[in-house]
Amino acid sequence: MLADRLQELITVDLVTRTVHPGPASGTHHYSLTPHGNAFLIPLAALTVWAEDHLPDRDAPAPGRPPAPHH
Template sequence: MFDTVCPTDLMPIRVGDKWTGMIIRCLEHAPRRFSELRVPLRGITAKVLTQSLRTMERDGLITRTVVTGPARQVHYELTPLGRSLLVPLNAMCAWAEEHWDALIDAREAGLSRTG
């Protein structure tokens, strides 16, 4: 990964950003429209959601399907590759839940040192 000939911009690990893991969670059970994603992702702007979805689509984690009809709709759905991230995502969530108190304590201690 840190080799000079390795194209690090192709790094497949995208769940480290702020929104990808949450978007994967939102799409875990069914496809959703853009507006349906914005509800559980309260703090995300339309611009950032659009960028995240485009990146995830480019990386093969989701598909974007345009449904034509009286009202044009766009649905986003996890691909098998995107769905395969649910297992490590579940492990990360379980780890965070198990260590939640220690994480909060460490963050508060860091804030008191810098503040």
């Protein structure tokens, strides 16, 4: 599944793949393309929005009591 997702990111030019010679099929290195790096700006803004507007993972859903701790 990871290989499929990486291939999708390569296809839309967000990630590049480099193969370095080595035993068997070699070592693969993935990195962001300039297009992928540009995506970090809106992603950072979305992260800030989520931190400000979404509940903490451990917080109870609105209207629900906290879960008991074991």
